[in-house]
Amino acid sequence: MKYLKSWPVWMLMGLIVVALLTVGTTRDNGPLTQSDRIDSITKHIACPTCDGESVYVSRASAAEAIRNQVARDVSAGTLTDDEIIGSIANTFKAKVLLVPRATGVDSLVWILPIAVLVCSIAGLWAAFRRWRRDNSGEASSDDVALVEKLLAEDPTDEDNV
Amino acid sequence: MLGVEGLAGPLGRAALLVGLIGAFFGMIAAVTGTRNEDEKVLRLVPRFATLSCVAAISAFAAMEWAMITRDFSLAYVQKVGSKSTPALYNFTAVWSALEGSILLWVLILTCLTAGIVFKYRTRIADPMVGWAVATMFFVGIFFFILTLGPANPFAAGASGVLDGPGPNPLLQNHILVVFHPPILYLGYVGMTVPFAFAIGALITGRVGEGWLVETRRWALFSWGFLTLGIILGSWWSYEVLGWSGVWAWDPVENASFIPWLTGTAYIHSVLVQERRGMLRVWNLSLLVSTFSLTILGTFLTRSGVLNSVHAFSDSNIGPYLLSFFAIIVVVSVALIGWRGQKLHSPGTIDSPLSREGAFLANNVIFSVFAFVVLLGTVFPLIIEALQNRQLVVGEPFFDKLAVPVGLTLLFLMCIAPVLPWRKASGELLANRLFWPAWGGIGALALSVGVGATGFAPLLTFALGGFAGGAALRQLVLATRRQGLRGLLGRANGGMVVHIGVILIAVALAASNSYTHSQEMMLKQGVVATFNGHTFELTGFTTESDARRTVVAAVVRVDGGKSYTPAITKFKSMGTNIGTPSVKSSFVEDIYLTVEPPIKVSSKTVKIKVFIKPMVMWLWIGGGLMGIGTLLSAFPGRRRKPTDATSAPVPTGAVS
Structure with a gap:
């Protein structure tokens, strides 16, 4: 099972997706009425x-x-x-x-969503940087052992992981 | 002396006045009782809530009575009432225009307020509950003022009027008029409850997770009703409007969709706060946005500033709604600012590759989507204000931006359900995503196999299969452990909702991308073919009564059952309304409309046929979303305090 889910199989899956998408997007759409x-x-x-x-x-x-x-x-x-x-x-x-046209004031309707998206992603990136900086504590070996012990008791319980 | 037929007006006005007084004194009692910790005063709150609620019910009943008895002494009955309107549509005519809609809002709001007061009757002395109830009364006061002022349904009409035109023809043409508006309003108005508790939490400074727990079911139910209302609206549009679509990005549709987007972001991000104590300001902001956007949407569509085929009104209510919107935003922002220090979250997010990281990404996408829809909706107003010229922003604009946003959300739905809290390793992801990914490949292969084309729809099918696999995986694991109880709770019920969303996305992609249409002149007895289907005109039917004349073409489809697309002429308005007829199956819908004028004597008719794939899956998906919401409301398996809350972390990998 471990080999089944290894990276070459994922590569193969990626290739299948690319091949299927290529077939689907390059073939004729059929006649339009x-x-x-x-x-x-x-x-x-x-x-x-x-x-x-x-x-x-x-x-x-x-x-x-x-x-x-x-x-x-x-x-x-x-x-x-x-x-x-x-x-x-x-x-x-x-x-x-x-x-709306992409010129003059009308172009704002196209530019603003992209600007908001870029700002949001930048904000998220900055937040993660700050959190990473603030989160300098390391798990002790006791912590790790406790987690492993609890997980070993019910390894299928994914609600809590 | 007033006759019985003239009683509804004075009774209704009196009831609204009593309701306003009840809400006002209820608010005063809640505020003073809470501030002074005076239980004697607080005990009055349930009485005022009951008084306000009974008054609103009485006002609504008076309006129904006026409509049923055709009391044309009222301006509203003159506007939407008619002697020839059938009983059912006469009953629903109450909410067919602005004044009645606001009355329905008041009815639901006062009932919710009374419900909240009843639920928390033993905890009314809790300051957070007190302030929440005061907030609900405050909102109630505003809507009572609307019904007594600019949207008065009991205003006296011109004398001597003996009949009216009835409701808009589109509002007396389908049974969904009974369900869609009240359900949508339950969603809109329901958002008042979590908003009120958020205000209560801010005022009392108890901005931890307590208020979230109090309101999570209310938020979920409101979201569920909003979802159901939107789906029913789409179904109604499909069945009635005759252009074969379900969504036109009309301002009224957008007004319901924008708060749905922010509400959806909220019910995801609230999980992060409950689990990790984070995103407090963000969740409060989402909740305030959701509630205030319901008011802004009402302003945009009811004030006449934006035109819409669904608006059904043009009034001077705008300044009131805009002022109320401004008050909500200013007060909420001021309270959040005031409590800034307490809102500082103690936790941090360890890794973007975690459940909370996925929720954050989801929130960014939903918020940007809400912004895009809001911008597109109000952009004509901005251009008119800046340059004094008219501009229309329509379906192609929204479609162009909604497709990448929708695909991104689908992608997140593939990944997020398998992500653990705190941190995920690549190995864990590869393990958990393996079979869902094959689901995506299977869906893509099937789509290509049946002839699907186009990058965006194919990607939608692939991601749909992937996301469906991820949701099913979670449900299979949960039900394997707990049996059918594994379907309960937010995590698992949420996966049922996800499957519903996926079905809707796939159905929309298929029906929008692969619809074919053809206009055909059918001659009686001659079979025409289109897209592998046969159509034969076998005759006409005509029904006429005082209200309307319906002429339908009887078209046999594929040599089997006959369908009857029709044109209905509403006599009092002289309006022709087309009524489509649809043959539905799991594979495709055959949607028939008839083009006016119909000349029965010529034994020919011009019809338009749309072949629309997979539309039925849209309604099935909507149903699953409703069922999933219900399942989410039931408590799932409780997490033991000693349960692990993080993924397995290899020794030395934590930094």
Whole structure:
């Protein structure tokens, strides 16, 4: 059992994961229907007359009009998804985009989460450093013996370890 | 002289006034009795709590009575009542708009306050209990003031009104309107209890672990109700809204999700404080955040500053809620600052590779997630304030940030359950993670085998299998030792919750990534096919009454049972509401909607079909989360004081 869980087996597991992920991510997704494409595009566009809903979700007439416009563009087959979204955004100005731009003040919505994450990780790192510095006590041989004795009495008890 | 039909208004207003007085004097009695250690005064507290609770029940009953008897002398009944609304939806119409929702809040809050006072009736002289009860009364006073002021459900309406439009059509279209709002409110309002005890602990200076023990079940139940409320809301959205989704990152949805995130962080990190006496300030901050975020969320969605399809209101309640939010935050922060010295934790965390290290990482991720959702929700307000222009932040933004956060949390769910407290060695981890890791590989291989594609969903399935393996391992070990009793307690019940979360993550990844849709023009008697399924229009049904007309297309799916996607026209509002029809199985849902207008005479109908894999596992996962929460509430095996609390440490390895 000890050899079964040794590092070469873990390496093998890692290789299997990489191989499976490679197969899964590089093969063809299969055909998308026109409706799939329309759904995907309209999920990125806000209904201009609704309460924060996307064109995909909304059943309002303005959303219906944009959905029809997207359907026509998809049927024509000349524009990419981004170009279709861009043309709708040009018509209605940026306020129909559900994803804020990464420029100007709008970029704050992207930058702040990353900044908060970085600060949190830095704070955690600093806390662990401080704790490590403060935790200078060493377990005595009596302590270690006590722990081993108690664990030996019930080695399967993991609630407490 | 007032007729019977006009009595509900005065009775309701009187009841609310009595409730306010009861809460006010209850707070005064709790504060003065506690400060002066006057048991005679403290004995009055249960009476005021009962008075306040009975008054709130009476006010709610009066509102129900007004709705049932269609008392159109009240403005609220004029707004959401209708002679043609069926009895069930007429009953639920009470909480279908702002004023009634706040009344429901008051009802739950006063009942909880009375429950707390009853539970601690023999310990009411304990200063921490006294201050906690005073805090609950204070919150109650605020909500009573709302019901008597800007959200008065008993305000008199215009004279001469004989009928109303009824509740929003979306709120009279599905049975879940009975359950989702009250359960969600139980979660929101329930968070008042641990918050109140935290304030009590801060005021009395007893900031050790005692108050945590007092409130851990309340926090767990509130979290459980919030979870259940959110799941039921998603189910409702799926069954009613017709766009085949369960979550749209709508501001109202976010308002419930943000406190759920901080609450989830709290119920994890509280274990570190109970076990190690650490993270006192952090836990207090999480609890204050969770409670204050319920108020902020109510402000954002009920004040009209943010629009939402779920908001169902536009009122002048905003300044009140914002002021209350500010009071809570300022007072809590001041109290935490005041008790700063006592809050200093005596312990340290030995290693990041430990149970408490994993909980800390979990807390960082949950907090960042809560920040992201809050930022995305209020960002349109910030831009409008800064640049006076409108901006919408929607689903693609949240999805983009939620996917890496969700994957990180799944990864932590793989590792954390097998980590010991204090410190783990690489050997121990390799030993404990071995079979769970094979679970992940198995799940990945199965996914690839059935044709799944895409990095994020495949990683979700792999991590789901891994995390599921880790949770099952813990449950197997526990039940092997203790039989079915091994499912009880926070550690083991928590693993059942984890399995529920994993099922939800996998179901969301599959249904969001592999949904296919198609619009089809069905002609009666002609079979159409899509994605390996057949669809045949066999006819139409039409139902009409005073309230609405329902026209449904009868569509036979795969040559078997027929399904009836419909369009409902609500006559008083002239609104068309689509009602989807869903064929569910463990593998996939076939979700049918019908596109208006339906022309029955043409014997054709345009339908949209969504093939959505694994959606049913979302509801099963939600159910498991509920069951796991219940199991967590029962005490598990008690740890003997002499039990070891750390992992085996090789001699000389400790530094």
